[in-house]
Each structure stands twice: as C-alpha cells, then as structure tokens.
Amino acid sequence: MRADALRNREQILRAARDVFVDQGADAPLEEIARRAGVGIATLYRRFPERADLVRGVAEDIFQALAAAVEGAEAEEADALSALRRFAHAALDLRVGAVMPALVGRVGFDGEFERLRRAVGARVDALLARAQEAGLVRADIAFGDVVLLIARLSRPLPGPFDRSADADFAHRHLDLCLDGLAVRPAADRPLTGPRLGVEVLDRIKETIEDRHRAVPETDRPRPGPEHGRGEP
Amino acid sequence: MRADALRNREQILRAARDVFVDQGADAPLEEIARRAGVGIATLYRRFPERADLVRGVAEDIFQALAAAVEGAEAEEADALSALRRFAHAALDLRVGAVMPALVGRVGFDGEFERLRRAVGARVDALLARAQEAGLVRADIAFGDVVLLIARLSRPLPGPFDRSADADFAHRHLDLCLDGLAVRPAADRPLTGPRLGVEVLDRIKETIEDRHRAVPETDRPRPGPEHGRGEP
Numbered sequence: 001m002r003a004d005a006l007r008n009r010e011q012i013l014r015a016a017r018d019v020f021v022d023q024g025a026d027a028p029l030e031e032i033a034r035r036a037g038v039g040i041a042t043l044y045r046r047f048p049e050r051a052d053l054v055r056g057v058a059e060d061i062f063q064a065l066a067a068a069v070e071g072a073e074a075e076e077a078d079a080l081s082a083l084r085r086f087a088h089a090a091l092d093l094r095v096g097a098v099m100p101a102l103v104g105r106v107g108f109d110g111e112f113e114r115l116r117r118a119v120g121a122r123v124d125a126l127l128a129r130a131q132e133a134g135l136v137r138a139d140i141a142f143g144d145v146v147l148l149i150a151r152l153s154r155p156l157p158g159p160f161d162r163s164a165d166a167d168f169a170h171r172h173l174d175l176c177l178d179g180l181a182v183r184p185a186a187d188r189p190l191t192g193p194r195l196g197v198e199v200l201d202r203i204k205e206t207i208e209d210r211h212r213a214v215p216e217t218d219r220p221r222p223g224p225e226h227g228r229g230e231p
Numbered sequence: 232m233r234a235d236a237l238r239n240r241e242q243i244l245r246a247a248r249d250v251f252v253d254q255g256a257d258a259p260l261e262e263i264a265r266r267a268g269v270g271i272a273t274l275y276r277r278f279p280e281r282a283d284l285v286r287g288v289a290e291d292i293f294q295a296l297a298a299a300v301e302g303a304e305a306e307e308a309d310a311l312s313a314l315r316r317f318a319h320a321a322l323d324l325r326v327g328a329v330m331p332a333l334v335g336r337v338g339f340d341g342e343f344e345r346l347r348r349a350v351g352a353r354v355d356a357l358l359a360r361a362q363e364a365g366l367v368r369a370d371i372a373f374g375d376v377v378l379l380i381a382r383l384s385r386p387l388p389g390p391f392d393r394s395a396d397a398d399f400a401h402r403h404l405d406l407c408l409d410g411l412a413v414r415p416a417a418d419r420p421l422t423g424p425r426l427g428v429e430v431l432d433r434i435k436e437t438i439e440d441r442h443r444a445v446p447e448t449d450r451p452r453p454g455p456e457h458g459r460g461e462p
Binding site: 171174175178 | 381
C-alpha cells in the first residue's frame with residue numbers, strides 16, 4: 001500500500017473508533033468520513049462493508065496494544081514501570097471505550113483471536129513479573145487492570161472536550177496504578193489539572209445550559225449507552 | 232407521613248434512581264412503578280409530575296450523602312478512614328451514575344442547593360483534614376474524589392447483575408483510595424472477587440451471545456448514554 005493510502009486508512013480507522021465510542025457501532029458512515037477528512041467514496045473503497053470497518057478498528061487497536069506492551073517492556077527499567085506505560089498507552093487507544101460497543105460485531109476468530117489472546121497473555125505475564133518482584137500487590141489480577149482501564153476510558157459526562165477528558169483519565173489512572181503498587185510513588189507529581197470544587201460547578205452549569213438550549217421535543221429518547229454520559 | 236407511606240416513597244425513589252441510571256430521565260414511569268412493586272396510581276399520587284420524581288430522587292440521594300459523611304466522621308478514627316467510608320457509601324447511593332442523567336432537570340435552588348453545597352463543603356473539609364494529617368497526598372482535590380466515584384458508579388458493560396457490578400466497583404474504589412493515600416494499606420485484603428483472564432473471556436462471550444440473540448432489525452439505534460454500556 002502506498003504511503004498516502006496507508007495514512008488514509010489510519011485516519012479512517014481512528015475516526016471510526018472515536019465515532020463508535022460516541023455513537024455506537026451503528027453510527028453513520030458519513031460522520032466517520034467527515035471526521036477522517038476523506039470523501040465517503042474513499043471510505044467505501046477501503047471498507048466496502050460496515051463489518052470491514054468494525055473489524056479494522058478492532059484489529060488496529062489490538063495491533064497497537066501489542067506494539068505498546070513490547071515497547072514498554074523494552075524501554076522501561078522494571079515491570080511496574082512497563083505496566084504503567086502500557087496502561088497509559090491502552091487508555092490513549094480507547095480500547096475500553098470502543099470494545100464494549102464492537103464486541104458483538106467483531107467476530108473473534110483466526111489471526112485476530114490469536115492476536116487478542118497473545119496481547120492478554122503478555123500483559124498478564126508482565127503483571128506477574130511485577131508481583132514476583134514485590135512491586136505490585138499479590139491480590140491483583142489481570143482483569144483488575146483491564147476493568148480499571150475500561151472505566152477510565154469511557155468519556156466523562158460534562159463539558160470536557162476529548163483532550164481535557166484524556167487529561168483527567170491519565171491523572172486518575174496514575175492514582176489507580178499507585179493503588180496497585182505495594183509502595184506508591186506519592187512523591188511523583190500527578191499529571192493533569194487540579195480538580196477543585198469550582199471545576200465541578202462549571203461542569204454542572206454547562207450541562208444545565210446545554211439542557212436549556214435543547215427544546216423538550218427535540219431531546220433524544222433514552223437508548224443504549226455507547227458514548228457520552230450526558231442527559 | 233405514616234410508616235407504610237414512607238416505605239412506599241422510599242421504594243419508589245430507589246427504583247426511580249435505578250431506572251434513571253439504566254434508561255435516563257425520560258424512562259417510562261410504568262417501569263419505575265413495576266420495579267418499586269407499587270401500582271402506577273400510587274406512584275402518581277406520591278409524585279404527580281415526572282419533575283417531582285426527578286427532584287425527589289436527587290434530594291433523597293443528597294440527604295443520604297449528608298447522613299453518610301456525618302456518620303463516617305462520627306464513627307471512624309481518622310479522616311482517611313472516614314473519607315473511605317463516605318466514598319463507599321456514595322458508590323452505593325449511585326450518585327455518580329444518576330446525577331449526570333438528572334442534572335439538567337433537577338433545578339438546584341433554595342433548600343436543595345444549600346444541601347448540595349453543604350455536603351460538598353463537608354467532604355472537602357474532610358479531605359483537607361486527611362491531607363493535614365499527612366494521610367492523603369497533597370495534590371489531590373475534591374474533584375478527584377468526585378470523578379473517581381462517578382467513574383466507578385457507572386455500570387460496567389457485560390453480563391454483571393447489579394450485585395456483581397457493585398462488588399467490582401467497591402474493589403476498585405479500594406484500589407483508587409489506596410492510590411490517594413500517602414501510605415497505602417497494601418496489607419489490607421481487597422474486597423470482591425478475583426478478576427482473572429477467564430472472567431474477562433466470560434464477559435466477552437456473554438456479550439457475543441446476547442448480540443446473536445437479537446435480530447439485526449430489533450437492535451436499538453445509538454442514543455445518548457445513561458446506563459448500561461452494552462452494544
């Protein structure tokens with residue numbers, strides 16, 4: 001594939017991921033093309049069926065997760081630092097937000113299922129090494145790490161754009177990882193903005209303003225969750 | 232109010248809270264009556280308008296939060312233990328899951344707004360005392376506690392019933408609170424079930440099974456999030 005075709009494909013997959021997080025796996029393909037900055041014809045040429053796009057997004061994320069755990073192991077001095085680095089990368093990949101929306105559609109089989117299992121086994125082994133080294137408490141299991149990342153991946157309700165939402169998620173992931181650690185790095189400064197009472201009041205007011213701006217009859221009916229937790 | 236009327240009111244408010252979490256503030260009142268185990272006429276007698284029910288749920292939660300912080304301060308030996316106890320109570324009250332669904336509808340004014348601010352100020356003061364005592368890291372703010380509880384309050388995607396979901400949430404709240412602490416209680420056993428790879432595989436398979444059981448045309452359209460994060 002030529003470099004610009006590869007870049008195109010990458011842009012479409014990342015846009016599809018974000019739209020699936022916000023609107024679920026049935027989101028309009030036009031919206032995905034728009035966010036990717038490509039024409040709808042280009043999207044259909046690369047991904048003739050919605051199922052190709054869904055599978056493409058899932059494969060792309062798991063390939064990136066495999067690269068992330070490999071990179072973290074190669075470059076970090078100890079298993080806990082590598083686990084931290086992997087967890088932050090997984091948060092950026094939004095795996096915990098998008099997979100619940102896709103998991104019934106993806107079809108875990110063949111090469112992809114082997115990849116999914118290999119990534120899980122490698123992170124599980126990394127966690128075990130961190131525990132053997134006395135760095136992570138012994139009663140933690142792989143699923144704790146996965147569910148913590150999943151919870152932090154889901155967009156917050158409120159007026160945050162993607163970037164502010166991600167800042168908070170990384171800050172709170174740091175706190176959670178300190179909770180896993182036998183000896184937390186309380187002297188390591190937290191990332192992200194300080195979250196005082198005034199920030200919460202601003203969240204509440206922004207949601208109220210938005211609510212007032214939408215006439216009662218135009219409000220969406222309740223439906224299944226895939227994305228933003230706004231009323 | 233007579234004792235059985237009070238019990239009725241309580242049942243309706245707790246059922247409404249759970250239904251609002253799952254389906255949003257526009258959820259059918261019939262579903263709320265059904266889950267509360269009362270007739271729809273009883274519900275309308277207690278809460279003539281949907282707005283009364285929404286306001287009632289919000290007030291009930293904040294009154295319970297006020298009682299929880301007071302109880303925690305009275306009965307725990309130190310400010311961090313009190314903060315822990317309050318956070319677990321707040322998780323049980325589902326404040327972080329229901330308020331995002333209600334916040335545009337509640338109308339924070341008068342007595343209720345004073346209550347909301349008083350609860351916030353009291354928890355903020357409790358956090359400050361835990362920090363002054365050197366028990367909680369200094370770079371944490373009130374909003375961190377609130378957003379962590381909010382993230383943990385939202386139901387997980389997957390096959391969990393309310394009780395299993397709550398077990399995981401309390402387990403992970405313990406971990407997060409250890410992350411806030413200057414010296415975590417790594418020797419204190421975690422609550423809740425161990426979360427191995429096999430649990431995650433079961434989650435994935437259950438979601439896939441459910442997906443297969445629903446014909447494509449009957450699948451709900453994507454909508455705003457209020458509750459379960461299932462595809």
